Amino acid sequence: MELETSESQQPDLDLETPPSPSDIFIAPSISRGQILKGLSYSYFSPLPTILQQNSSAESSEPQKCVLGIDEAGRGPVLGPMVYATFYLPTELHESLLAEKYHFNDSKVLTPETRSSLMRTLCTTETDLYASCGWAAKLLSARDISADMLAPTPYNLNAQALDATVELISGVMERGVDLEHVYIDTVGQPEAYQRKLEKFFPGVRITVAKKADRDYPVVSAASVVAKVTRDAALEVCWEAYAEQPADGNAVEKEKDKGADKGWGSGYPSDARSINWLKANMDPIFGWGTETRFSWGPAKDMLEGKGAPAGADWPVDDDEDTMKMTDFLVSRGEGSNQRDELANWYGTQVTEEIF
Structure with a gap:
């Protein structure tokens, strides 16, 4: 199952845990309003200066580029x-x-190094900004779960494929001439590659x-991906810290365990599970930051330790009720009078005519 595959990953929780707020770089890909509403959205950086200059030169050939795709927070x-x-550009x-910049898998870089690289990428005076473009697609926890729990499930693999296609298409629509696309995957590379080659037949894909x-x-x-997710998590966390309990935000944070934070967000992280337990509304669960379709959240809501639940009446298939059953009380001791007549004022009788 897709859910089991996603939840069974065992990441390095220390490296996956967002750094302290002061060390988190808030990139332009962060839309606070959309994140707090639980909306999914995309962000595309401006076209790099070097590609803008190349496209404006009438005699020059389009500059060939390479593109990479990866995810964070699966x-x-x-x-x-x-x-x-x-x-x-491929040549760079x-x-x-x-x-020059020693990029590496984000999981082996410290949070400080990741933020520093991202800050350089977003600084207009740097060669990274002038030469490189980037984009991010944020799939909210609310949308992920709603799609996975839909009557016709839209599983995580399908969501990931559509996000990948959207990002590549968006870059190409901006006039970038892609020569080679490299993609990281957690599934079967061959099958995934064949699917993408059908979408982009003119591009070499690995x-x-x-x-x-x-x-x-x-x-x-x-x-x-990782810096954007860290910043998005911080936005979600701030929403809890900013809601005071009895007018005292400090006491709320203390009550909710904010001194320990919610960790990396992974089901294997005790800090995350403890936060879910401490902050679960018995009826509504949590906010838009939580994936309701994930095992730990479902277990808490559906009975394993859930303090409250709701039982809905089952419709009776047999049509045995009469219209008068809704109008006349037949309970013991009833005077058999029409209840509707007593709802407003005094019952009408023959004496008034």
Whole structure:
């Protein structure tokens, strides 16, 4: 099952846990309003200066580019899943990303290093900004769960494929001439690659496990995805910290366990599970930051430790009721009078005529 595959991953929880708020870089891909509403959305950076100049030159050939795609937050019960893409001229792939800036799989970089690289990418005076473009697709926890629990389930693999296609298409629509696309995957690379080749027949596509380690452009995409997810989690966390209990935000944080935070958001993280237990509304569960379709959340809501539940009456298939059953009381001691007549004022009798 897709859910079991996602939740069974065992990440390094320390590296997956967002850094302290002061160390989180809030990239332009963060839309606070949309995140708090539980909306999924996409962000595309401006076209790199080097590609803008190339497209404006009448005699020049389109500059060939490579593009990488990776994700962050596939398995957590808290926060969005973020797919990110990163692209730049093919000739700069190794020299700029690997040799100069030392991009690597975001899971082996410290939070401080990830934020520093992302900040450089978003600083207009740097060669990264001038040469590289990027984009991010945030799939909210609310939308992920709603789609997976729909009558016709829209599973996580299908959501991931559509996000990937949207990002590649969006870059191409901006006039970028893609020569080669590299994609990291947790599933079967061959099947995934064949699907994408049908969408983009004119582009060479390589889908591989550990692509975020082997191809610098995918490493850069993994940094974009992870920094964006960390910032999105911080926005979700602030929403809880900003809601005071009895006018005292400090006491609310203390009551909710805010001094410990909610950790990485993964089901294997005790901090995340403890936060879910401490903050669960017995009827409505949690807010838009929680994936209701994930096992731990479902267990808490559907009976394993849930303090409250709701039983809905089952419709009777036999049509044995008469219209008068709704109008006349037949209970013991009843005077058999029409109840509707007593709802407003005094019952009408023959004496008034």
